Amino acid sequence: MTTATAADRITAPPPRPIHGWARLASAATVGGLLLGVLTNLAQGWLPGAWNQLANSGAIWSAVAFIAGALLYRNGPPAQAAAAGLCAEVGLVVGYYGYAEFGREGMGQLFFPLVWLGLACVAGPLFGIAGHWWRGAPDARRRVIALAAFAGLFGMEGMVYAWDLHYDAQAWTCLALFILIPLLMARRNADRAWTLAAAVPCALLAYAIIELPLQRLSA
Structure with a gap:
């Protein structure tokens, strides 16, 4: 051996x-x-x-x-x-x-x-x-990542509020949309930038994902 x-x-x-x-x-x-x-x-x-x-x-x-x-x-x-x-x-x-x-x-x-x-x-x-x-070592990529993630829940909130009229579910998604940047970002500056960037991310996701899916379902 x-x-x-x-x-x-x-x-x-x-x-x-x-x-x-x-x-x-x-x-x-x-x-x-x-x-x-x-x-x-x-x-x-x-x-x-x-x-x-x-x-x-x-x-x-x-x-x-x-x-x-x-x-x-x-x-x-x-x-x-x-x-x-x-x-x-x-x-x-x-x-x-x-x-x-x-x-x-x-x-x-x-x-x-x-x-x-x-x-x-x-x-x-x-x-x-x-x-x-x-x-990621730089704050910019961390902000982009979290903004995209939070934006998904912003998109879901818009679907529940505007299309399905489910108030409780809309408020739940809105709460997650806000809490994700506040709890998951590392610094106050990152939290502010993430919240600001998450808004256009949510609108863009709604426009390019949800609206076409609604047309396909019609």
């Missing part, structure tokens, strides 16, 4: 990065699948209009944001983007997969494909946003 010498340890090749990426993608996908099933179930558990929050775009994008934030020390932003993508795709597949096999069916394939397309955009973006929030 032999043991590795110091020279052997020094000259031994490092583990291939692909293994880490595969584990990361697998964990993010499985987590997304489980959360997708959970959001589908939560729509039946939550009372009244509160069930709309279970599978809202803001809640789903928060999963990618959290995945990116958890990886801020373990790899480059590209890994956070990959984790966000896998998590969001897993959410869509888990949600509609449970609807198909655990309920009465998911209906037409059109909307799952629409949400899958949105997941491929939102997942990497908010994965990087989470990574920036935790790991």
Whole structure:
């Protein structure tokens, strides 16, 4: 029986990065699948209009944001983007997969494909946003990341207030829109800049995401 010498340890090749990426993608996908099933179930558990929050775009994008934030020390932003993508795709597949096999069916394939397309955009973006929030050395990227994240809840609040007329849910989203910058930013200056930047982010998200979805649903 032999043991590795110091020279052997020094000259031994490092583990291939692909293994880490595969584990990361697998964990993010499985987590997304489980959360997708959970959001589908939560729509039946939550009372009244509160069930709309279970599978809202803001809640789903928060999963990618959290995945990116958890990886801020373990790899480059590209890994956070990959984790966000896998998590969001897993959410869509888990949600509609449970609807198909655990309920009465998911209906037409059109909307799952629409949400899958949105997941491929939102997942990497908010994965990087989470990574920036935790790991970016400059305040500008941290402000951009948090403003985009808070803007999603601002968009949801506008949907509930203007389109669905659900007052309680609108106020809840508005509270999150304000609390995210106040609680998650590091300095008072960052909080002020994040709140200011979150307003146009919310309006832009409403214009480019929610309005087209309403036209598709009509």
